[in-house]
Amino acid sequence: MVSALADVGADVRVLTTSPPRSARRADDDPRVDVRRWPVLRNRSGYVRGYLPYLSFDLPLFFRVLFGRKADVYVCEPPPTTGFLLRVAAQLRRTPYVYYGADIWSDASAATGAPRIVLRVVRGLEQVALRGAHTVLVVSEGVRQRVTALAPDVPTSVVGHGVDLNTFAPDGPCVEEPVDIVYVGTASEWHGAGLAIEALSQVMGTDETVTAAFVGQGSEWDGLKRRVDELGLQSRIRFLPTVAAEEAAAWLRTARVSLATLAPGQGYDFAVPTKLYSSVAVGTPVAYAGPDPVRRLIIDEGLGAATHYEPAAYAQAIGSLLSETRGADEDLVRWAGENISSVAVAERAVQTIVRVARPGSVQARK
Numbered sequence: 001m002v003s004a005l006a007d008v009g010a011d012v013r014v015l016t017t018s019p020p021r022s023a024r025r026a027d028d029d030p031r032v033d034v035r036r037w038p039v040l041r042n043r044s045g046y047v048r049g050y051l052p053y054l055s056f057d058l059p060l061f062f063r064v065l066f067g068r069k070a071d072v073y074v075c076e077p078p079p080t081t082g083f084l085l086r087v088a089a090q091l092r093r094t095p096y097v098y099y100g101a102d103i104w105s106d107a108s109a110a111t112g113a114p115r116i117v118l119r120v121v122r123g124l125e126q127v128a129l130r131g132a133h134t135v136l137v138v139s140e141g142v143r144q145r146v147t148a149l150a151p152d153v154p155t156s157v158v159g160h161g162v163d164l165n166t167f168a169p170d171g172p173c174v175e176e177p178v179d180i181v182y183v184g185t186a187s188e189w190h191g192a193g194l195a196i197e198a199l200s201q202v203m204g205t206d207e208t209v210t211a212a213f214v215g216q217g218s219e220w221d222g223l224k225r226r227v228d229e230l231g232l233q234s235r236i237r238f239l240p241t242v243a244a245e246e247a248a249a250w251l252r253t254a255r256v257s258l259a260t261l262a263p264g265q266g267y268d269f270a271v272p273t274k275l276y277s278s279v280a281v282g283t284p285v286a287y288a289g290p291d292p293v294r295r296l297i298i299d300e301g302l303g304a305a306t307h308y309e310p311a312a313y314a315q316a317i318g319s320l321l322s323e324t325r326g327a328d329e330d331l332v333r334w335a336g337e338n339i340s341s342v343a344v345a346e347r348a349v350q351t352i353v354r355v356a357r358p359g360s361v362q363a364r365k
Contacts, residue, residue, distance in 0.1 A: 004345035006031040020045030053080045064088040072356040082128025098132035103145045106267045111188040133355045141269025156351045161341030166244050167280035169327035173253040178210040181254035183247050184274035186217035191262025196226045201314035212237040252281040256320045261289030263308050280335040282327025288313040
């Protein structure tokens with residue numbers, strides 16, 4: 001989106017975080033002024049929790065309030081950021097666009113957070129949404145939830161996007177490949193523990209199958225413990241979060257990728273976007289969870305999808321293992337037609353420019 005804004009001549013400033021020391025820093029677009037701010041991170045380098053959020057949000061409030069004025073701001077979650085940006089933007093009498101990648105208060109409910117926490121998060125999110133000139137949303141399901149929380153705010157469905165240059169069928173592969181890979185976050189609402197149970201059944205019938213989990217999340221330690229209990233630690237590996245290029249290599253090398261979504265948590269509309277990255281490199285997805293994702297995978301032929309149940313999921317994984325060899329050109333073609341991040345960014349920019357003050361396309365993200 002930042003690059004697409006620069007493409008239309010916008011003067012773009014990005015106010016973001018300083019990366020963790022362990023991360024390989026990507027090159028910034030030379031046309032864009034990127035301003036980074038140090039934040040609190042947990043031991044894995046992840047920004048998670050209200051104090052880490054505020055370590056960015058509070059300085060951001062003053063950076064917006066006293067920084068060079070923009071014609072429009074674009075704000076990403078968490079809701080604490082949106083709340084404080086709304087206050088600063090109102091003081092500066094400047095509109096902002098909110099990027100609704102998902103609904104944080106619904107995700108918090110899925111984690112079993114205390115009721116008082118849910119009320120606070122819901123209130124902050126409603127304030128952030130209702131103050132926006134427009135909300136960019138990634139799916140129709142998210143749009144419906146935004147409309148429920150902020151009925152009078154316009155929405156624009158831009159879709160999910162994948163960098164098809166990075167996540168492509170051709171490129172480096174990992175030196176020690178596995179048959180099955182899970183790449184990305186494993187939080188409570190993902191319910192990735194089901195994948196471990198299903199893999200134990202798959203591996204019980206085929207002693208040659210191997211798997212890897214690459215990423216992080218609140219469920220990560222629990223997944224490791226369960227693998228140890230099952231005695232599968234020699235066949236299921238765990239690796240920390242990697243750069244996008246390396247994530248693509250893991251997906252590209254595997255025969256099947258995994259994606260799960262625990263149903264019945266008020267978050268069934270969510271999309272585990274890891275499945276799109278897999279499709280882009282041509283690796284089919286084994287998904288367990290509710291519609292609409294299950295129906296999408298079945299209707300579009302993106303892999304195998306089933307209800308959230310270990311035996312059925314094991315069968316779905318096994319069916320893909322018996323069929324797949326090499327990148328699936330049909331999957332790659334579908335990705336190019338449906339989930340290009342370039343197309344998503346262009347749709348977002350059209351909305352952002354319309355919100356900006358007449359006669360100008362200056363913007364700050």
